[in-house]
Amino acid sequence: MTKTSSFPYPQSAALVTGASRGIGAAIARELARRGIAALALTARTAADLDRVADEIRSAFPATRIEVIAADLAEPDAPAFLKAETDRIGLSVDLLINNAGFGSYGLFDESESARNTAMVEVNIAALVKLTHLYLPEMRARGRGGILNVASTAAFQAVPYLAAYSATKAFVLSFSEAVWAETQEWNPPASDVRVVCLCPGGTDTNFGDGMDRGRFENGPQSTPEEVAVGGLDALDRNASYVVVGLSNYVGTLGSRLLPRARMARMTASMFRPLSSSGPAESEKTRRYLAAGGIVAAIGVVGVLLAAAKRRGD
Ligand SMILES: NC(=O)c1ccc[n+]([C@@H]2O[C@H](COP(=O)([O-])OP(=O)(O)OC[C@H]3O[C@@H](n4cnc5c(N)ncnc54)[C@H](OP(=O)(O)O)[C@@H]3O)[C@@H](O)[C@H]2O)c1
Structure with missing residues (x-):
């Protein structure tokens, strides 16, 4: 074995x-x-x-x-x-x-x-x-x-x-x-x-x-x-x-600044009853960058899976 x-x-x-x-x-x-x-x-x-x-x-x-x-x-x-x-x-x-x-x-x-x-x-x-x-x-x-x-x-x-x-x-x-x-x-x-x-x-x-x-x-x-x-x-x-989307979600923490990541996660997990601070232009830029990173991650995962199937 x-x-x-x-x-x-x-x-x-x-x-x-x-x-x-x-x-x-x-x-x-x-x-x-x-x-x-x-x-x-x-x-x-x-x-x-x-x-x-x-x-x-x-x-x-x-x-x-x-x-x-x-x-x-x-x-x-x-x-x-x-x-x-x-x-x-x-x-x-x-x-x-x-x-x-x-x-x-x-x-x-x-x-x-x-x-x-x-x-x-x-x-x-x-x-x-x-x-x-x-x-x-x-x-x-x-x-x-x-x-x-x-x-x-x-x-x-x-x-x-x-x-x-x-x-x-x-x-x-x-x-x-x-x-x-x-x-x-x-x-x-x-x-x-x-x-x-x-x-x-x-x-x-x-x-x-x-x-x-x-x-x-x-x-x-x-x-x-x-x-x-x-x-x-x-x-x-x-x-x-x-889950693929969960996996892609874990990639953000490897690439984004830690403080920014924590702030972004706070905006996702904040209680519904609390409006919290408005998202800054900087946060919006990071979210857009996160989307691009996620898209690259998806393509990478799909290429890796295709390669594994071809091995
Ligand atoms: N569900 C999610 O969204 C999610 C996501 C990521 C990770 N997880 C992790 O997955 C694991 C299982 O969670 P689950 O979603 O299946 O939750 P769950 O349905 O609430 O089941 C939790 C299990 O842990 C037992 N447990 C809780 N406190 C205990 C204690 N003090 N001593 C001994 N056993 C205890 C419970 O049994 P008793 O109450 O009978 O003791 C039950 O069997 C957890 O480690 C959780 O953190 C869950």
Whole structure:
């Protein structure tokens, strides 16, 4: 098996966090469809986990499914999950760090406890789980970790300030660990680390948030996101952005001045109730330049895709 062959799902057991609904449940279903041998599903709400587990069992009776309820905002939850998977004899070689949540609005008006819990779930639990399961994958010479970030990882997102920063952490951390695994004695070692970056996706993610100006943006389905992430795992990509327009959108932060990018993003995410400052002539020029960059990006992506098809 090489690092560019499909992930060996039928020989693997996966732990999926945030599996009770949305993207995590879609990834669990897609793993079963790809023939995963065993699945451990975790989130806080046991009843929702049971519902997803029953649904997958009836469609894929050969897949072993375990449910473990845990609150990843609790600092000891990752160690508890590792102890539980060990106790039930599940040797996890695919870790899906998907659980996460956001908080929308002005940062100075945000709830401090919610920000702290967000950092615990979106960052600390993901780092701890990676640290708990990666050494065994390295020892076995195979495994995979799929960390769910967001297109919000690529630039500061005003009004989602703490959330976008947690996702920037996930992207940077994942790429660094991916690069380390590439230096592990190839080709004997096949451990993959992928950062999955969805854009707006049709889930319960925005429930309870005033989604403001980003409410009506284009949405992927959780199934599209799941397939995009697992296809990236199959090709041993370091990261993947789901959707061409989302990908093009991430290019702006590579080319535009950071302060200008943050101001432009603020104008996109500002609450509907606030008119905000009028766009300056300079901002309009940057937006026009951004459009040109996006168009060049689309042409580049299409040329690259055409070249790949011709290889
Ligand atoms: N939807 C989007 O537009 C979008 C875009 C980019 C990235 N993402 C990312 O995709 C991931 C999945 O989000 P989603 O859209 O599927 O949202 P979702 O429908 O709200 O699902 C979130 C999942 O995380 C679990 N979770 C939340 N808090 C938890 C906690 N303290 N401990 C354990 N589990 C917890 C939830 O289950 P319980 O409530 O039962 O615990 C649920 O299973 C997140 O990391 C999110 O940041 C989403």
